[in-house]
Amino acid sequence: MNYPFFDLAIIGGGPAGIAAALQSASAGISVALLDEGTQLGGHYYKQPFSSTITHLSFSQSKKMAEFDSLMAVLTKTNIKIFQGVHVWGIFNKEGKTINGKSNTDDVFRICFEPPYNSHDCIEAKALILATGVYDRPIPFPGWEMPGVVTPGAVQIQLEKQALLPGGKVLVAGSGPLQFVVAAELIRYGVDVIAVLDTSSFFDGWKTIFSALGGLKSRWLEGVQAGITLMRNRVPILFRHAVFRAIGDNQNGVQGVVYGRIDSTGIPLFQTARKAQVDVICCAYGFSPSIALSLHLGCKHKYDPFLGAWKPCYDDRLQTSVDRVFVAGDVTKVGGKPLALLQGRWAAISVLERLGAWTKETAEEERAIIKSVMRREEQFAQWLWTRYRMLPGLLQIADEETLICRCEGVRLAEIRASIEDGAADLFGIKLRTRMGMGQCQGRYCFSTTAMLLASYTGKNVSDLDLPTIRPPIIPVRLKQLAADRQVKIDN
């Protein structure tokens, strides 16, 4: 069977993916851009789900002008956009998994659903994975209740649906997103009772000037959000975290217990305070979306700052698999400015690798963005040093707390499986079904790994992630069968 062929396939249509597409298409190679959203833009350039939703939030309208100018360039290119497709597997020409090795003369066959213009597979010589990140929860008693959401969810509801969470909201976690979200809610008059932050107010001040040197826009973003919170007298509580949700699974959150944590994240339960809220908006940084790079067999390593795994890559942004590159938040969580630069950087590497550009041309192009990219990388490093994952936060969970929400696996069961001899994540998975549910371990692998490490005294970085097999997202059998034109007659 013949599939549409491209020199380069980019997976993920956020800032990194768009920048990579523009850079590579300008050099004349054929490019496919695959995106699962209803529109391009990813989570940074969020647009309403449909033009019938006419409201744009304050920060959104500013981003849209920038996005429109990117799109104006994009529409003049020959980039083939596959919109609203979910990639569920990447194979070689024979339809076999890559398993960490790609032969030089082989191509990648990218399978997705639903079909787009009657295509459900394309082939490409090189790949850029710009799959981004998602919010990272840390389990606390009651986190499975209706009313506990991530800051990302609140932002998506606001920007894609013009929807505000009702009632009283507590915003908590680590990272800059929670401040942005809290400030945005306040502008709409939502009652935010407090913003809890895992870092200390004093963290990182010594190095802030070297990290932020020249990055004025980054200063402003943070300062603006802070000013909005202070003007509205919303308490910002540093070194605090959510201890427990009050309420039940039928009626949802009715209140919250929160309090101080120490510098390693260990909860100081004697400082616990109660408050009445309807919504707990909480996440502790981000997890890179690595399902595809795991499935391809790329090497990964544990990032102790994020408390999650990410793909290994070299100075060309190439992973351990030849012709598979990464760009954007999946590498460093540096936000849009770094993602745009990395997209270009990865595209330059692809052009060089495929021979469309000489080494000299590639070096010249790299030289243009090198210094500003290094500055953005430094900023990302500063940010995630301040907001590094605090392993003590896992002590907030009690024995009954769900660790794997999809399969209903509680902390006590994880502990029992380790006492039963499970020495790695795979062993825990086999004994408890942890990670085998709807989310396929996206929200519990890292947490379970941190628990396993703390119980056994191992380093998290010495643990391996379980194998990921296609389809990497749930796909209906009906669809797979129809796509392969398998007909089952009575």
Place this chain on the structure above:
Amino acid sequence: MSAIRIPKSRQDKSFDIEVDGIKVLAYEGETVATALQCAGIKVFFKQEGSLPPNRLFCGMGTCRQCLVTIDDQVNCLACQTLAYPGMKVRTSL
């Protein structure tokens, strides 16, 4: 308390969907999750056994904790599926 639509944020193209046989208001361009939340429905789906109910969590289709039954099709993402007139949503088996 229910979620709130930002006033004047959408074109006045409203219609009804049916949730467990009860009419619920939705606007064109809204997801099932939005319509449910605005109607005060926080539990999207009651799961069998001791599993907690489905509800909105990540909002981006990654956590798959918002699955509902739509027009007899099980496991549909409430946060990513746009509502349409006459859609029938079920919040339990």
